[in-house]
Amino acid sequence: xxxxxxxxxxxxxxxxxxxxxxxxxxxxxxxxxxxxxxxxxxxxxxxxxxxxxxxxxxxxxxxxxxxxxxxxxxxxxxxxxxxxxxxxxxxxxxxxxxxxxxxxxxxxxxxxxxxxxxxxxxxxxxxxxxxxxxxxxxxxxxxxxxxxxxxxxxxxxxxxxxxxxxxxxxxxxxxxxxxxxxxxxxxxxxxxxxxxxxxxxxxxxxxxxxxxxxxxxxxxxxxxxxxxxxxxxxxxxxxxxxxxxxxxxxxxxxxxxxxxxxxxxxxxxxxxxxxxxxxxxxxxxxxxxxxxxxxxxxxxxxxxxxxxxxxxxxxxxxxxxxxxxxxxxxxx
Numbered sequence: 001x002x003x004x005x006x007x008x009x010x011x012x013x014x015x016x017x018x019x020x021x022x023x024x025x026x027x028x029x030x031x032x033x034x035x036x037x038x039x040x041x042x043x044x045x046x047x048x049x050x051x052x053x054x055x056x057x058x059x060x061x062x063x064x065x066x067x068x069x070x071x072x073x074x075x076x077x078x079x080x081x082x083x084x085x086x087x088x089x090x091x092x093x094x095x096x097x098x099x100x101x102x103x104x105x106x107x108x109x110x111x112x113x114x115x116x117x118x119x120x121x122x123x124x125x126x127x128x129x130x131x132x133x134x135x136x137x138x139x140x141x142x143x144x145x146x147x148x149x150x151x152x153x154x155x156x157x158x159x160x161x162x163x164x165x166x167x168x169x170x171x172x173x174x175x176x177x178x179x180x181x182x183x184x185x186x187x188x189x190x191x192x193x194x195x196x197x198x199x200x201x202x203x204x205x206x207x208x209x210x211x212x213x214x215x216x217x218x219x220x221x222x223x224x225x226x227x228x229x230x231x232x233x234x235x236x237x238x239x240x241x242x243x244x245x246x247x248x249x250x251x252x253x254x255x256x257x258x259x260x261x262x263x264x265x266x267x268x269x270x271x272x273x274x275x276x277x278x279x280x281x282x283x284x285x286x287x288x289x290x291x292x293x294x295x296x297x298x299x300x301x302x303x304x305x306x307x308x309x310x311x312x313x314x315x316x317x318x319x320x321x322x323x324x325x326x327x328x329x330x331x332x
Contacts, residue, residue, distance in 0.1 A: 023146025067106020202263025
């Protein structure tokens, strides 16, 4: 007899009136909103503009979803392309199956495109959204709870996860690896925010710290899982992936700290200013105006000189401009 356990939902579909919404998709959507919202707050705090994070997310999120699905389908191709399987199921993303490695890799490509369009350095953007991304992962893992998937080995711990019988699973109590990873992601978010404030990280090192810390947790959590996976030298493929990505992230932190210490002073350039709107044409017009002003000044001076001469001639009694005093002296 078990004293306590975590029950699984009887269905993975939430009904909002007549609209059915799968729990897995709902968790992904909520996670995206949290990532964009929190990333936007951090971006503005760094000196960026309101709305920039959301604008770039329009590129990053679709790329990330495609990349996550591709990684899952490629690494678990037997679920869709082996004998007796329907390859059309590879497109049913709402049934679960997103690989975080592919999501981050291809999502970064989308973010790079968005940053290029705005003239923003990608490392600065990545640093701003890193805690939001890992919080989105923490929320998204609850989608696995709705689908009763990616659980660990059998256990009789009080926080064991109850799994019901289905064609591809046996009923029982298992380690809730989805919960372990969700809590780990929250811890990573707190670590990244603290380290960013404590050490004033920049140039992509906040994002690299997030990646490295996540990989540490993903390694031991992945080792606990019992779902089908490819193995290399006795270890699951994702364990090797986590180890490799961890090394790359740590290497980046070390090299970046030496090459580009400190943090970016400007993360988003000013655009649309009056000076920038003037451009080369305005400069040309300014030069023409200056030249015209000089010419007008010369013409005006000549005209004034002529008028002075005539006035002097009238004062002397003749139009030749000889002073009256000189003429009197000559007669004397």
